[in-house]
Amino acid sequence: MLRITDLYKSFGNVRVLDGLDLHVPEHSIFGFIGKNGSGKTTTMKTVLGLLKADSGTVEVAGEKVVYGNSPTNRHVGYLPDVPEFYSFMTAPEYLRFCGEITGMTNTDIKKRSGELLELVGLSGERHRIGGFSRGMKQRLGIAQALINSPRLLICDEPTSALDPVGRKEILDILTSAREKTTVIFSTHILSDVERICTDVAFLKDGKAELQGNISDVKSRYGIDEYSIETDCGDTVRALLERFPAMTHIRGKLSFRESDVCVFDVLAYISEKRLPTAKIERCEPTLESLFMEAESK
Amino acid sequence: MNVTEILPFLIPLIIAQFALLGYTLYHIFTHNTYKRGNRTVWLIITLVFMNFVGPILYFILGKEDN
Amino acid sequence: MKTLFSFIKKEFTEQVRSGKLWLLFIIFILFGIMNPAIAKLTPWLLETLSDSLAESGMTVTSVTVTALDSWVQFFKNIPMGLIVFIILESSIFTKEYASGTLLLSLTKGLERYKVVVSKAFVLSALWTVYYVICFGITYLYSAYFWDNSVAQNLVFSVVIRWLFGMFVISLTVLFSVVFKTNTSVLAAVGGCVAVSYLAGFLPKIKSFVPTYLTDGNSLIYGLSESGNYTVSLIITLLLTVACVCISIPLFNKKQL
Numbered sequence: 220m221l222r223i224t225d226l227y228k229s230f231g232n233v234r235v236l237d238g239l240d241l242h243v244p245e246h247s248i249f250g251f252i253g254k255n256g257s258g259k260t261t262t263m264k265t266v267l268g269l270l271k272a273d274s275g276t277v278e279v280a281g282e283k284v285v286y287g288n289s290p291t292n293r294h295v296g297y298l299p300d301v302p303e304f305y306s307f308m309t310a311p312e313y314l315r316f317c318g319e320i321t322g323m324t325n326t327d328i329k330k331r332s333g334e335l336l337e338l339v340g341l342s343g344e345r346h347r348i349g350g351f352s353r354g355m356k357q358r359l360g361i362a363q364a365l366i367n368s369p370r371l372l373i374c375d376e377p378t379s380a381l382d383p384v385g386r387k388e389i390l391d392i393l394t395s396a397r398e399k400t401t402v403i404f405s406t407h408i409l410s411d412v413e414r415i416c417t418d419v420a421f422l423k424d425g426k427a428e429l430q431g432n433i434s435d436v437k438s439r440y441g442i443d444e445y446s447i448e449t450d451c452g453d454t455v456r457a458l459l460e461r462f463p464a465m466t467h468i469r470g471k472l473s474f475r476e477s478d479v480c481v482f483d484v485l486a487y488i489s490e491k492r493l494p495t496a497k498i499e500r501c502e503p504t505l506e507s508l509f510m511e512a513e514s515k
Numbered sequence: 516m517n518v519t520e521i522l523p524f525l526i527p528l529i530i531a532q533f534a535l536l537g538y539t540l541y542h543i544f545t546h547n548t549y550k551r552g553n554r555t556v557w558l559i560i561t562l563v564f565m566n567f568v569g570p571i572l573y574f575i576l577g578k579e580d581n
Numbered sequence: 582m583k584t585l586f587s588f589i590k591k592e593f594t595e596q597v598r599s600g601k602l603w604l605l606f607i608i609f610i611l612f613g614i615m616n617p618a619i620a621k622l623t624p625w626l627l628e629t630l631s632d633s634l635a636e637s638g639m640t641v642t643s644v645t646v647t648a649l650d651s652w653v654q655f656f657k658n659i660p661m662g663l664i665v666f667i668i669l670e671s672s673i674f675t676k677e678y679a680s681g682t683l684l685l686s687l688t689k690g691l692e693r694y695k696v697v698v699s700k701a702f703v704l705s706a707l708w709t710v711y712y713v714i715c716f717g718i719t720y721l722y723s724a725y726f727w728d729n730s731v732a733q734n735l736v737f738s739v740v741i742r743w744l745f746g747m748f749v750i751s752l753t754v755l756f757s758v759v760f761k762t763n764t765s766v767l768a769a770v771g772g773c774v775a776v777s778y779l780a781g782f783l784p785k786i787k788s789f790v791p792t793y794l795t796d797g798n799s800l801i802y803g804l805s806e807s808g809n810y811t812v813s814l815i816i817t818l819l820l821t822v823a824c825v826c827i828s829i830p831l832f833n834k835k836q837l
Contacts, residue, residue, distance in 0.1 A: 267688050297688040303680040307598040319587035320691045524618040535607045
């Protein structure tokens with residue numbers, strides 16, 4: 220659906236995108252993860268033709284994006300990080316305006332805006348947008364992005380400024396939008412990605428790392444971690460002494476397979492007959508992957 | 516000069532000025548925040564320069580862009 | 582065409598709901614009434630002041646007021662109206678840059694030139710309507726109290742004064758595309774008008790500059806005739822069209 224090849228962009232002397240390659244498959248929910256200032260918004264604006272790349276190509280649905288008035292935008296819905304609407308309009312009026320400028324017919328606009336207001340929970344809202352809360356604006360933002368039934372929905376940090384309830388609402392709306400569109404959203408909140416994304420990419424130093432399907436990424440890049448739980452202080456002391464690479468937090472010891480061989484640990488425990496409550500292999504989390512990628 | 520001669524001006528002028536004044540006061544009272552200054556300042560300015568200078572100043576300098 | 586129309590509709594809705602429409606409406610009506618009112622009250626004012634004026638050595642002879650005095654007031658007050666209009670409308674582009682509202686419209690596929698065309702159209706239409714209202718009121722009062730026929734070239738002088746307003750509007754559009762804040766827009770527009778005004782003091786180019794069109798008084802008194810304004814008229818027209826035409830490609834390249 221979206222293919223970015225070898226994209227470079229600098230602001231002054233600062234190189235933000237350094238040969239970015241990105242592939243977003245159709246009907247995926249694509250989590251685009253990176254620290255603040257890592258170039259997420261820059262990438263998105265380039266995809267929308269709002270920024271001019273120094274070099275490289277961006278294709279949406281097989282069509283090249285050009286700077287300025289990009290015709291590819293008819294396939295795309297965009298939700299900026301802080302969406303701003305004409306505050307003197309009401310939500311239905313704004314959707315009608317959006318429908319009109321995308322060239323939809325009046326009957327389509329009526330039907331579609333009714334559906335979308337229902338979807339985002341703003342039907343029956345008769346106040347002007349000027350009095351909307353952040354969450355309401357974010358939901359209206361999704362509605363306006365979906366008005367022309369885009370094939371690609373781009374959301375720039377849609378959940379960062381919201382409270383847990385607002386975040387859940389937005390994530391639910393994005394999940395339900397997946398049936399008809401490909402969703403790509405940037406974030407630094409990893410739990411959101413875990414919750415709804417099918418695919419993921421980490422943006423670091425202007426390049427995409429750990430890219431692909433979430434479970435693939437986890438199995439490919441994840442390093443197995445083990446944890447040992449025990450109530451016995453002697454066990455902790457003995458293990459830490461024998462295996463200094465272990466970390467200790469509140470009666471729980473954990474280690475990575477790369478640092479300590481799990482069989483050595485098991486052998487040591489049985490040899491010394493150390494009392495333990497639980498020995499467990501932990502699934503790698505995005506959090507640990509991200510921290511790993513970040514520290515490299 | 517007698518008053519009847521200037522009545523054709525006086526009546527519409529008074530109507531227009533009071534319409535402007537009324538609209539400005541309505542706007543000031545229905546908004547709690549202003550670009551600059553506060554409610555008291557704008558009420559004084561509007562009433563002191565009520566022949567359109569005060570209201571214009573308010574709408575240029577005091578009114579928030581929503 | 583439909584998208585252009587809906588953007589224009591949005592601009593008008595904004596004018597109405599922000600209250601600017603009503604505010605400017607009342608202001609131009611006030612100006613329209615005040616022009617003949619001041620003319621009418623001048624003799625009475627002079628009479629009440631005559632004592633103090635006599636003390637300072639000036640003698641007041643009785644003055645007869647004609648429609649000309651009313652039109653002199655019109656040409657004196659209309660710049661005030663234009664200034665208020667431009668100050669209130671100078672944020673028509675910059676407000677959208679600051680809030681980022683245009684971004685969404687543009688990513689929806691709205692062509693950029695339509696933004697410039699809509700806003701320029703709305704400004705011109707509003708200026709024309711306000712101007713006609715102000716003119717109409719002054720005209721009717723002057724016809725009622727005096728005789729408008731003493732004012733020579735009245736229609737011509739009023740039309741070229743309107744065109745000067747259109748010129749200032751086109752400058753506002755151009756600088757709104759160039760700059761990001763409305764203070765810089767106002768400064769640049771003000772600067773351009775000031776340059777034109779100062780250039781008007783140089784005898785050689787006096788009759789070429791746009792501000793020459795603001796000299797309605799000599800026309801209505803018959804001290805100057807319409808033919809003298811042809812060059813300035815053409816130059817102003819060309820500049821107005823050029824400003825709007827340059828704005829479009831500039832806006833296409835503008836980083837939002």
